[in-house]
Amino acid sequence: MKKLSFSQFGVMSAMYQQFGLEYCVESVASNGFHYLDFWGGAGHYSAFDVPESCRRARVREIRNLLSDWGLEMSVFTAEQSCLYPINVASSNSFVRQNSIELVKKYIEDTKEFGARYFFLQMGYPLFDEDAGEAFRRSVEALRMLAEYAEQLGVRMVMEQLQKYESPFCCNRDMLKRFIDMVGSPFLTACVDCVAAAAAGETPEEYYRVFGTVSHVHLADGCPTGHLCPGDGENPLADYLRVFAEHGFDQSVTLEINNQRYFDDPDQAAARAARWLRECSAVE
Numbered sequence: 001m002k003k004l005s006f007s008q009f010g011v012m013s014a015m016y017q018q019f020g021l022e023y024c025v026e027s028v029a030s031n032g033f034h035y036l037d038f039w040g041g042a043g044h045y046s047a048f049d050v051p052e053s054c055r056r057a058r059v060r061e062i063r064n065l066l067s068d069w070g071l072e073m074s075v076f077t078a079e080q081s082c083l084y085p086i087n088v089a090s091s092n093s094f095v096r097q098n099s100i101e102l103v104k105k106y107i108e109d110t111k112e113f114g115a116r117y118f119f120l121q122m123g124y125p126l127f128d129e130d131a132g133e134a135f136r137r138s139v140e141a142l143r144m145l146a147e148y149a150e151q152l153g154v155r156m157v158m159e160q161l162q163k164y165e166s167p168f169c170c171n172r173d174m175l176k177r178f179i180d181m182v183g184s185p186f187l188t189a190c191v192d193c194v195a196a197a198a199a200g201e202t203p204e205e206y207y208r209v210f211g212t213v214s215h216v217h218l219a220d221g222c223p224t225g226h227l228c229p230g231d232g233e234n235p236l237a238d239y240l241r242v243f244a245e246h247g248f249d250q251s252v253t254l255e256i257n258n259q260r261y262f263d264d265p266d267q268a269a270a271r272a273a274r275w276l277r278e279c280s281a282v283e
Contacts, residue, residue: 002244003283004252006276010035010074012217014257015265017043022065027266029069031273036071037253038062038113040078040106047078047102048085055105059112073115074251075157075215078106080121081165088141089123089134099123100141107145110154116251117215120145120156120187122178124166135168139181146184157190157215162198162224171199172209179210190215194255197223197234203242216243217255226257228268229275240281 010033016024021044028036042049050058066073080086080103088103090096103120110118122142125134149156160175169175179187189210191203194217206213218239219225220232229236243252254272261268276282 001241002247003281004240004244004248006032006282007034008250009033009218009252009254009276009282010037011269011272012037012039012077012253012255012257013044014039014041014077014255015261015268017041018262019265021045021062024265025065025069025071027269029071031266031269033269033273034070034072035074035251035253036066037075037077037251037255038073038115040076040109041084042079047105055109056112059109063113073113074253075117075119076106076110076113076115077119078103078109081124081161087123088121088145089125089138091126091129091134091137096137096141100144103145104148107149107152107154107156111152116155118149118154118156119190120158121161122158122166122169125168127167131168138168139178142178142182142187143184146182146187150184150186154186155214156187158187159190159192159217160195160199161192162195170195172196172201172206176209188212188214190217192217192255193234193236193239194219194221194224194226197221203239207242207246212246213243213248213250215250216248216252218252219255219257226255228256228258228261229254229272229279237279237281240279244281 011028013024086099088099122138163170191206220227222232
């Protein structure tokens with residue numbers, strides 16, 4: 001039976017948002033992980049808490065911190081959804097244009113970080129506005145961003161979301177439509193196992209639709225919740241076996257992002273590492 005390697009797994013830093021970045025990096029490395037999926041949110045690193053004149057220096061500082069602990073950045077996941085003030089599909093022209101410019105800077109940062117991917121989000125409409133117009137604005141913005149990423153040689157991934165995050169991309173077919181309409185080889189699919197479970201989908205179905213996947217978000221849930229492996233009821237080992245059987249050799253992010261872990265994220269990371277080491281689909 002094919003298996004994934006423990007060395008393919010990393011942790012998203014979002015659950016460390018109430019701790020310093022140094023604590024986060026030490027915790028992830030000390031629990032044996034090779035990758036950090038760097039959540040770009042206020043407190044650790046974002047466009048809203050770093051002056052432009054200090055941005056490149058801060059990026060280099062973060063890259064050196066990871067290197068000192070033997071970590072690589074698998075993905076730079078700059079916050080762009082869940083009502084964060086970045087929305088490339090916004091009907092407010094100022095917000096939309098400002099969002100596009102901020103994401104361009106994040107794409108530049110991705111290259112400087114040496115991350116494998118930038119995590120792109122499609123934005124979101126308000127529930128009482130014209131979803132078709134919001135979709136058009138989103139695709140137009142994503143095409144601009146994909147063209148910029150190509151110029152810099154930065155590869156990007158995008159996932160399906162849950163409906164409350166972005167109602168016009170909450171299943172595999174919607175994600176396929178977005179990626180096809182952008183039409184860039186620098187934008188490929190990530191499978192979020194929690195969002196897939198919420199939509200009643202399985203990883204195998206993503207392989208049927210996309211042929212291949214570039215990145216994976218793994219967390220437990222009931223079926224949602226972004227819980228630590230073992231704290232929910234989703235068949236995570238079955239998911240991992242599917243990826244292994246398809247020869248998946250890229251990184252897998254443990255997206256443990258639930259407030260129940262925010263006061264002790266190191267314990268959650270340790271439990272996740274133990275679960276993986278005991279999982280029959282991982283060696």
